[in-house]
Amino acid sequence: MGRGGKRGELSWSEVREHNKREDKWLVIEGQAYNITNWAGRHPGGSRVISHYAGQDATEAFKAFHNDLTSVKKFLTPIHVGPVEDYEKSNLDEDFQTLRQTAEKMGYYKPSYFFFLIVIAHILVLEVMSYWVMAYFGTGWLPCIVSMMCAVTVQAQAGWVQHDFGHLSVLKNSKMDHFVQNFLMGIIKGASPHWWNYLHFQHHAKPNVINKDPDVALDKLFVIGEVMPVQVAKTRTKSMPFNLQHKYFFLIGPPLLFPVYFQFMLFRHIYTRRLSLDFVLVMIYFFKYFYLFTPMLGLGGALVFYFTMRCLESHWFTWVTQSNHIPMNVDNDQALHWMKLQMNATCDIEKSFFNDWFTGHLNFQIEHHLFPTMPRHNLYKVAPLVRSLCKKHDIKYEVKTLWTAFSDIIRCLKHSGELWEGTYNAFHS
Incomplete structure (x- = not known):
């Protein structure tokens, strides 16, 4: 489900729909990522990352990784787009x-x-x-x-x-x-x-x-x-x-x-x-x-x-x-x-x-x-x-x-x- 997009295209309601086994998105720092295929290659296991499908995984992402800079390079290929109504x-x-x-x-x-x-x-x-x-x-x-x-x-x-x-x-x-x-x-x-x-x-x-x-x-x-x-x-x-x-x-x-x-x-x-x-x-x-x-x-x-x-x-x-x-x-x-x-x-x-x-x-x-x-x-x-x-x-x-x-x-x-x-x- 590799959809690209420009700012304002994605809403939280749309992100939450992608919480299925065969279609999984999650959000990190206001950006949506399609982890459907990546989950199987995740070093921590597919389930741990899939548990946040359709949800905000920002703090979990930060908590589990010591070197955020090196990890973020894996996010670029699976980036979907910004979430319009994302607020801290x-x-x-x-x-x-x-x-x-x-x-x-x-x-x-x-x-x-x-x-x-x-x-x-x-x-x-x-x-x-x-x-x-x-x-x-x-x-x-x-x-x-x-x-x-x-x-x-x-x-x-x-x-x-x-x-x-x-x-x-x-x-x-x-x-x-x-x-x-x-x-x-x-x-x-x-x-x-x-x-x-x-x-x-x-x-x-x-x-x-x-x-x-x-x-x-x-x-x-x-x-x-x-x-x-x-x-x-x-x-x-x-x-x-x-x-x-x-x-x-x-x-x-x-x-x-x-x-x-x-x-x-x-x-x-x-x-x-x-x-x-x-x-x-x-x-x-x-x-x-x-x-x-x-x-x-x-x-x-x-x-x-x-x-x-x-x-x-x-x-x-x-x-x-x-x-x-x-x-x-x-x-x-x-x-x-x-x-x-x-x-x-x-x-x-x-x-x-x-x-x-x-x-x-x-x-x-x-x-x-x-x-x-x-x-x-x-x-x-x-x-x-x-x-x-x-x-x-x-x-x-x-x-x-x-x-x-x-x-x-x-x-x-x-x-x-x-x-x-x-x-x-x-x-x-």
């Missing part, structure tokens, strides 16, 4: 000023020493997870200590690979992804491509039904105010969602990594023929079984592995879901970038433990607003974000770690009750 709101202007202030204050500059220390402590614990049992034997105490080291390695490697995946450390796509491949593939035994493919979609449209893969839970759980009602009205057979706050403890954190993630990452590698990711994951498994099978036997090594994955899964699930499940979950309302992120995220109080335990994802609000900002600077920009939220009457929520965890169960219970009431009303 006061929030647009203020958020742009906030971003520029953060850049001037150096908040986008990483501390290489910080990330070196983080990676070093992961590697030390990686060695310890093997050495403890190799030196002290496989009694219950060495096994517990080794397990604690291994689980910590997996959780912390997950947090720091996330930083490199966002290009927030080295600010260079090839170099950041090289380190991410090492951490995600060889240290964690997972597919970096699979992680990025899902995670970028989450950032583009957090908590948006049918766009954020992290809330595509409706086969097992319903969350928010909208999803329970939609599921109750359209399905006559489903899980007993009124009990989901109870069975969450059985099939949520315990099984996410050892079952679902294990299946999905290999499925992703196989269906997309990702040879590099396959090699990286195989290196991890060769390393693991080569080291642990002689000490534990094959059966023992498998038990140790899946126990580690189960404990890691608890750590990951409680941390990541505490910022999102209790927040607003809705269909796409084409909200402004800041309002979209603020509706879907909350912060957890700062402390040395919270920063370490969550990989600085206790500053989830700031991370979502500025995904390429190094995590150790997120707390610095938080007061500026809070001030802007106050000016525009946008809710800025900070919780204790325990409250954030408790809210997951509270919200699951509430959504389950909402589903039950709607289901009984429509299918009685």
